Amino acid sequence: MGWLSQIIKRLVRTSPQKPVTPTGFGMVQTRKEDLFASLGTLLSRYRIAALTERKGKILFDYINDPREIILDYQPTVLSPKKFFFPQEEVFLEYTANGKINPKIDFQDTILFGIRPCDTNAIKILDEAFSESNGDPNYLTKREHTIVIAIDCHKLCDEQGFCYKTHSQNVTGGADILLFDMGTDFAIKIFTQKGKDFIDEYLNTKALDPNLFKAYQERRHDAFKDLKPFPHLEYLPEIFENQKDHPFWASEAKRCLSCGSCIFVCPTCYCFDVADEFALNLHEGERIRRWDACMLHSFAKVAGGENFRQETENRVRHRINKKFNYLMSKHGQSGCVGCGRCVRACLVKISPKVIAETLIADNNVIEGSAPDVQPLENHHIKERDIRLYVPEKATLTRIIKMTDKETLYEVELASGRPLGHEPGQFVQVSLLGIGEAPISISSEPSNEPRFELCVRAVGDVTHKMSELNVGDTLYIRGPFGHGFDADILERMKNKHLVFISGGLGYAPMRSLVNLVLQTPEHYKKISILNGCKTPEDRLFKDELANISKMGGNVELLETVDCADEQWTCGVGVITTLLPDLDMVSDETIAIIVGPPIMYKFVLRSLKERHIPPENIYMSLERRMKCGVGKCGHCQIEGIYVCQKGPVFHYPDIEDKEEAI
């Protein structure tokens, strides 16, 4: 059956994409004054947000009277995404004694008069907040909002470049689309929600086809000379090919890293999370705020490593996110050409100019354009209101491992086993302090207890070091992709080579201890561990026991600086590899360590002819949400909290940001 399903899959994938047509809801027409009268009466039932003026600023804001609405579009600083995903949003409320409630501040809302670029942006946001784990806050607000868009019949200004990605056309992201025909609006209905709304609240009449035709001709004339990017559908490939283009460095030199481009972008959705106690220290909130990958510390972890330290890497990530990572996933450009970032940028760095430069300099386009499923229109998916709510747990044992690291045994108050795979992580919360991602050090078990080996480097981990047995902490997870059943199956009868450095043994231990339960299932087990000094070694007693196991289990250790008692190797971890007895295709190597370690270990493994397919590794990144939303952990568009932290090396081999 396998081959049949393969063929069917291929047929389905390669069948021509269905054009995204606005369903069978049809079109009607209404007088403008009727529509505004209806909006006026609806103000008692709905909040209405529309383009308006406040203190000389043109922006989308809640209105008190339909007469405040500005119909002639003028570009705004911020996009209407702020109504679904506010700049700052409290999503948990709690008390110091552990009452935690999710919070969603929503109300039935009409979002009136957003433009095609922003409807296309909403499609991207809908997907971002729906995929993997439905974000309760965004999706609830979205569900309680009727989006009424207005078509653009001309380009808004010289900075707008919607036409470059076909974003001047509304293909979803709105319930209703209006066409300004003078005294009347033509109305295209996109969703059942939109149809119900019109049936209930709006006086409509049949569409006057001549009037609408005249509108369309006017619009056609305005856009006919504005051509999309050449090779638009190949943008992901073009960007992938040109990660080393000199333009990145020259743009980065001018870039102020001020983050303005991100804050004004209608399709950016990354956020940061902070805990705040009220001054009385009894009640607190967990808040999310817009964050920007262009800001210097976006990818910096508590331990100090900054995974996108250079401006050039940040510029490249930002633009690739739009034209490469999102587009290759959704077939729709993540940049909708609204022009906000160009208007906001003091040095006028423009996605349009970057794309044009890269397209012009690209001369290899191979094969057909990637075949991706276009984004569906307006799908509000399942969500779990408790997605961000941590559960109560108790510290049952605390063991000081070294000067810096402590092992905590944690038991969930519910008594349920954590149910983790080796290599997964949890988010540890301390109310009022924050949340920190910690990998699980213990092997999977049916007990409700699990272990976390923690180095005190940030707010949460420092505070943890002040806790005592019996104290409460809060847990979300397990999260991420660990050493799953398939990987464990692949390891059977192979020579396993575990290579860990420093704190890397903490997550590694969850796998090592599992494997050591049945060493006979493996051809050989070699555990290679490196540390700075003998005192820095984690799990010293366990390592001593492993070294005595004998049989097919061996432990090889090295330290950078030895003391007098040290009898094992001295030097970096790779010094252990050349003499290791390995048969290349029967060996599976597993690497966990500090970021600097990977490339050296990989080089050594390559020298020993270990094929990439036989290498697994766990990568550290900044993880704030753990559920594929906040964006901090991305490696070239891959969310480490979802696809990692455990990766099969071939999946990330060509990703410059990975190693």
Place this chain on the structure above:
Amino acid sequence: MSKPTVAFFDFASCEGCQLSAINLAPQQLLELLEVIDIVEFREALSEKAYHYDITLIEGSITRKSDIPRLQDIRNRSDLVVAFGACAHIGGINALKNFQRPEEYKKAVYPDTPDLFETDIARSIDAFIKVDAFIPGCPIDTDEFVRVVKNIVLGKNPDIPDYPVCVECKQRENVCVYELGLTCLGPVIRAGCGARCPSNGGYCYGCRGTIPEPNIYGQKDVMRQYHLTHDQMMDQFKLFLNHNKEVF
């Protein structure tokens, strides 16, 4: 949890930051006093203490004779917080560092320039270890409360390390460059809510630069907006006089 003891001290400064600290809403002040114990504060108290858990120091150091006092305060404090622009980055006082001592002495004390000890102005971290800082001229009252609260909770002070532009965008301000002004916002630490650009002004840089500011890019922008070298430097001098990358 016993309340940490808190002390305020000042050196060369206008004491505006200390005034800002007590310029809290009455309810906020009462709540603050529930979590800290202010033991020494010339602006508001006559009591003295010997040891302080948290010491907030306002002002820059402009006299050699101030250094022993500063070091003495450091020795009696667990945590020292540079409080306001003068202590944090030298502040307005450090404008004089661009002149020769004879010049600024003469400018201030024309008849008796030699009677007064005054030297270049420096931030307090030039002399003692500083554990945290609250930036601004003057400090932001809400930020002061948040930093104190975070220190009490054992957290990082949580001073933003992104630039003022972020807060301007959040408020949907029209960029002041479009209004014909030049602004240091792109390289200056946020946290003030973009107060000046939001109220008809522009960013003077009182909160100091963000980590790794692109001064090259900032100067380029200012040149594009037709500032002469001298005009540009005048704008930088006000608060970024300590910043080697600028000059």
